[in-house]
Amino acid sequence: MRNFLNKLHHSAWFYNLLVMLFVAVFLPFMADKFDWSDINLVFWLCFVLNGGFALYFGAYIRKQGLRFYWIFAQPLLFALVTTWYFDWVDTEYGYYLAGLYLVLTIFTFWSDTRSDPDEDLLPIDGGYEDL
Numbered sequence: 001m002r003n004f005l006n007k008l009h010h011s012a013w014f015y016n017l018l019v020m021l022f023v024a025v026f027l028p029f030m031a032d033k034f035d036w037s038d039i040n041l042v043f044w045l046c047f048v049l050n051g052g053f054a055l056y057f058g059a060y061i062r063k064q065g066l067r068f069y070w071i072f073a074q075p076l077l078f079a080l081v082t083t084w085y086f087d088w089v090d091t092e093y094g095y096y097l098a099g100l101y102l103v104l105t106i107f108t109f110w111s112d113t114r115s116d117p118d119e120d121l122l123p124i125d126g127g128y129e130d131l
Contacts, residue, residue, distance in 0.1 A: 016060060023053045024078045028088040038090070046089070046097050050078065054101040058108030071109055075102040 027049065031041045054074055061070050075098040083094030 013064070016057065019053065020057065020074050020077065023049050024074055025081050028082045029086070032086075032088040041089070042093065042097075050074070050097070050101060051104055054104040055108050058105035059111075061105075062109050068109075071105045072102065074105065075099065 027045055028041075031045055036045075057074055058071060078089075078101060079095055079098035083089045083091055083098065089097070
C-alpha cells in the first residue's frame with residue numbers, strides 16, 4: 001500500500017485530482033463559509049477558476065490518452081458534492097454550471113487532434129492495398 005501511495009504521489013494525475021478537489025469542492029466551501037456575494041462566487045470562482053480548470057482538464061485528458069469517462073469527473077463532482085449534497089452553490093444555477101464545465105471539457109477534449117498518439121498510424125495492419 002505504501003508503494004502504491006508513493007507512486008501515486010509522484011504522478012501528475014495525482015496533482016490534477018488534488019487541484020480538481022480544491023477548485024470544485026474546497027473553494028466553494030470557503031466561499032460559503034466566508035459569505036461571498038453571489039456575483040463574486042459565480043463570476044470568479046465558477047466561471048473563471050472552474051471554467052479554466054475544465055478547459056485545462058479536457059486538454060490534459062486528451063494529451064495523456066486517458067479514458068473518455070474522465071471528462072465527467074469535474075462536472076459530476078461539482079454537481080453532486082457542491083450543489084446537491086452541501087448546497088454551497090445555489091441549485092438555480094449550480095447544475096447549469098456543471099453542464100457548462102462538461103461542455104468546456106468536451107470542447108477541449110475534442111478540439112486539438114495534433115497531439116494524438118495514434119494520428120500517424122495506418123488504419124490497416126499491412127497498410128493500404130489496392131482492392
